[in-house]
Amino acid sequence: MNTPEADKKVAEQVANLIQPIRDDLLSGAAEIALRAITVFQSVLSGDQISPEQVKSNLTYTAKSLIDAQPAMAPLFHLGNDVLLAIENAQTVEEIRNRCDTALAKFEKMLCASASTIADIAYDLIDPGELIFAYSFSSTVVSALLNARARGRFFRVVCTEARPSMEGRKLASRLASGGIEVIHTFDNAMGLVLGNCSAAFMGCDCIARPGVVNKVGSWMLAIACRELNVPLYALSGTEKFVTDERLFEFEKHERPGVEVWDNTPKGVAVLNQQFDLVPFNLLTGLVTEKGILKESDIEPYVSNFSVHRSLTLASI
């Protein structure tokens, strides 16, 4: 983060609001974007002296959210949409209205996307079959629960997703929704995948090189190819970013103690959160616009403007 444009009080407020998002290793990108909307709403509801001050506070908030979870494309788009919306607003009142409208539109889009994706994914879940699901993605959860609610019977097998174990959150959520779940550890993927009719994963961001998701997705992808299991990434098109921003995920190294808390002398711990699955390892990208192949993605990678405060050079 560069020097804060916001004053010290706002900087503190934003830091406090964002800390839980920064520390959240269990939620998917779409779910976190919904919570980021409330962060903008809180900042917006504070005392605002001048239009410049409000704009500066919102810019600071957008940058801080992106910095908190650099791999999560929806946080970038949410901030970008807000900043583009308020750019030419003249009064505090006008900024508030435009920001509120942008936030509401984004929230509606996220929910509509998840619902459309769930309907498309329904046809990928064969009755009576076993489906593999990796890590935690609210889009994947809603697709599976939607299929179950529509009367489709199937079982799900999922793994822990070390080190933060969000696979347990997935297992619990699906089991509460009446889906029979088989759970194992990540290195046992090879033992269970061969019995699955399809594998689903969420994703954090997408660009030409492929799809970024929780580390382990690449291992899942090569195992799926080896065992002829179709692998689908379920994701709204709000996950598309520019190619250069895709590699921001590499910044997201977490403390080694989250992996091993009393490491002996001479042992360094690597705790990277994300990896990249090239398109050629994916059977399809299930979006609200349909199931996309690599050849379909060009318009989505290049069809958005980036606010000048959020270009990579400016951060």
Add this chain to the structure above:
Amino acid sequence: MNTPEADKKVAEQVANLIQPIRDDLLSGAAEIALRAITVFQSVLSGDQISPEQVKSNLTYTAKSLIDAQPAMAPLFHLGNDVLLAIENAQTVEEIRNRCDTALAKFEKMLCASASTIADIAYDLIDPGELIFAYSFSSTVVSALLNARARGRFFRVVCTEARPSMEGRKLASRLASGGIEVIHTFDNAMGLVLGNCSAAFMGCDCIARPGVVNKVGSWMLAIACRELNVPLYALSGTEKFVTDERLFEFEKHERPGVEVWDNTPKGVAVLNQQFDLVPFNLLTGLVTEKGILKESDIEPYVSNFSVHRSLTLASI
């Protein structure tokens, strides 16, 4: 286990001696075989009334050890060697002598194998490079420590090997021996393997279909092939078994609570310990007889007699 041939007292003694071996999820097969030698020695040192009773006690011990770790070929061979050695002995004294000789020969063979394998593996460790090592194998540890002791500088990257985390034991052992270690979790294999010049694993048993080792070895193997990293299994030829015995590893399912101790309702936990790496995924099998390819293994799979009490049909 069928009805014990041994009396109740001996059955209890054997059960107590073997329990730590049954519960050991952190040691490799060669290491456990060394401890099994002491189990035979304890049984042999007890009060022995008749030659038939001694033979019966030793047969019971051999079967119990195999049952405790059905994937670990050295336990089978140790028991088999003992039973074949004592088969035609007439007196208690003669049985004791022949058994002692068989145990000493087995121990000497294990140590000599490890030492020869270490010398062969030395040439597979390029100076200054990064070597991947999976799970815990005393053969791999001695190869790496031997290379370090001979003045070769290299770093090792290893992963946890969930659920029992014997990768931490590996990391600690190597670091104590002056090797710089990088440690991460199993699903991050794909992030580190690409930087490695070779990958090493141990093994529990070998037959025509391939090599059985800690679950996750198959994932490692397909990742190595994808990233063009040569993968070697380091193992003495005492790991060879008949094809039918190879699949005994599938029996070794452990309690689900070792993976997740408060599983929610509707979630079943799968805790399999081993998987099978087909020969076509291995660059070579480093044994005391040299680096073997699939085409070299035939003599080793078929060159041993199985005592009648240890055929699969009899257990």
